[in-house]
Amino acid sequence: MRLLLRGAQGLTLTAEGEALYERAQRTFEELDEALVQVTQATTPRGLLRASAPLDLGRTWVLPRLSRFAAAYPELELEVGLTDRYVDPLSERVDVVVRVGHVDDGRLVLRRIGRLRRQYYAAPAYLAARGTPRTPEELPGHAGLSYVRSGVRVPWELPSGGRLLPRGPVAADSNETLRAAAIDGLGIAFLPDIVAEDDVRCGRLVRLFGAYEEEGLPIHIAFPQGRLMPARVRAFVDFFSDAAKSTLPG
Incomplete structure (x- = not known):
């Protein structure tokens, strides 16, 4: 099977070559995750990139960040607050907080509450x-x-x-x-x-105390994978526990 084509501009991949490259790339990413899981099994460490919508981020995520950082001192946090749609895979974000219904089969979702x-x-x-x-x-x-x-x-x-x-x-x-x-x-x-x-x-x-909105679901979402990096698990578990007493279910 031919994987490469040689032309005036150099080597290019055939369709079969592109398919093999993408599959191999996913394999190496899974290997990286496995190595991270092993080396960080007890202590989450390294860079954690997270994103949250503006309102929920300012009023609920940010006030809890200092306690989260203190619990995991070997983590380096990079947090973005935006109402723009953030694609964790293409933008290399580890974990996102989403408000509203999420229809993306590439993500693992954990519902933590509702925004009323x-x-x-x-x-x-x-x-x-x-x-x-x-x-x-x-x-x-x-x-x-x-x-x-x-x-x-x-x-x-x-x-x-x-x-x-x-x-x-x-x-x-x-x-x-x-x-x-x-x-x-x-x-x-x-x-x-x-x-x-x-x-x-x-x-x-x-106003209208008798009228209670069902509310929009709040999820913590992260990319699908066989293994969850310890840094992501730490974020998910910490904020899921915080939501139990602070967000309506």
Whole structure:
């Protein structure tokens, strides 16, 4: 079987050669994983690259990183926070935290909880515009819109309907919408973990306590493989245990 072709530009792989190269590359990667598993069986060490979405990363992952680093002092952590889709395989990221439904057969998923959202407004806004008692009263209020890929995301109402919020501010960041809501500019649909401190301090009021969203699943995901490197196992186990007492199931 011919694996290489010689041409004016040098040697190139045939289709069979490319298939053999890819298979051999996977074999060597699995061998590397096996060697890592053996050498790090008792003490995770080396570089661990992780990624998490902005809101969950700032409010839940980052506050626990110092304790994680202290538990594994031989690990070197490289953590990225972004709402951009991160492909662990092509970007060589060891482990990612994902919010929402994940459909990627290349990844191993461990569900650790749910991200629930609710409607929030400042006391000053409610004093000026009135407090809606049910979600059906939202069309009469200023809504602060989340923007994804340049498009305003509609609110999914408990009744099954949808409402495109209209208000003075729209943004692709929940932190921006949170700040606008605190300033009394309108009602924002925010993850509970983003707004919970503001509710405790009286800066925001949680609306519609009787309506509880099922929430979006939160997963820790990492590439498929016969062996899980010890550094990845340490991250997965640590944050899975943390989620049991801090995230809704």
